[in-house]
Amino acid sequence: MTVIDEIYQYDGKDAGSPAGHPRIISLANQKGGVGKTTTAINLGTALAAIGERVLIVDLDPQGNASTGLGIDRRDRNVSTYDVLIGEAPLRDAVVPTAVPRLHIAASTMDLSGLELELGTTKDRAFRLRDAIAALNGNAADHSDYTYVLIDCPPSLNLLTVNAMAASDAILVPLQCEFFALEGLSQLLQTVEQVRSTLNPNLSIHGIVLTMFDSRNNLSNQVVADVRQFMGSKVYDTMIPRNVRISEAPSYGKPVLVYDLKCSGSEAYLKLATEVIQRERELRTTH
């Protein structure tokens, strides 16, 4: 039985999200090291650079998004754990970053115990959704985010289910490697399951190919396969393998701040414009 089957048994159908909220997008893939956090940080920075007001929610106990944006562990007095356990409102966990218009709710290792601690609490799948809804309806200075990006852990556990239940859409980073498609069908199945039980509004925003290396035949083959399999769901923009992208987090900086001119920064800016373009299309078709 998956975590969703279990939750569905206890929670029943409790779906629907409040109107007029920011676009909430989860970076999800249960495979580790595919570029979820890198994309959360740098897509978030690129969207903020274009003028959007962005909140990143770090939902991974590893806290890589928080560290990569320069948030010291000692400054994480209130974390996403406190929010999900119900001890603090989301706005108390939000801190500004060095990037204008980009805020983050940081995480700590405590998050890894959340699933056990929440047990079979009735609303356990909706903790994040409700926290974001309360954020939006309150505190004038925090109520105006246009994008919330949720960085998920590499697993399809209760944290990822909370992210999916809170989201309008999922953005899937897929690494250009041999096993790229392995696991994708399981992820899509989970999205389908969440849609039919917890969140009927959930859609797939798109799939972004990461760590692309044009000199590598395998990379090119993977791109061809993924595009054939997923069609227009795959963004035109691909994120190249770029050493500047991997160096930036150790300075606590997004790559756009670390080296604006490198190929990685250019790609994330391009991805941001593509994401906004898809948003426009979605709005006109609904």
Ligand SMILES: Nc1ncnc2c1ncn2[C@@H]1O[C@H](COP(=O)(O)OP(=O)(O)OP(=O)(O)O)[C@@H](O)[C@H]1O
């Ligand atoms: N385009 C890229 N070029 C070079 N290195 C990259 C690129 N994207 C990500 N990396 C590096 O690959 C590693 C994994 O990336 P990242 O942490 O974003 O993946 P993740 O999916 O969030 O991992 P996890 O599943 O552990 O949360 C990191 O060291 C990151 O710096």
Ligand SMILES: [Mg+2]
């Ligand atoms: Mg990560």
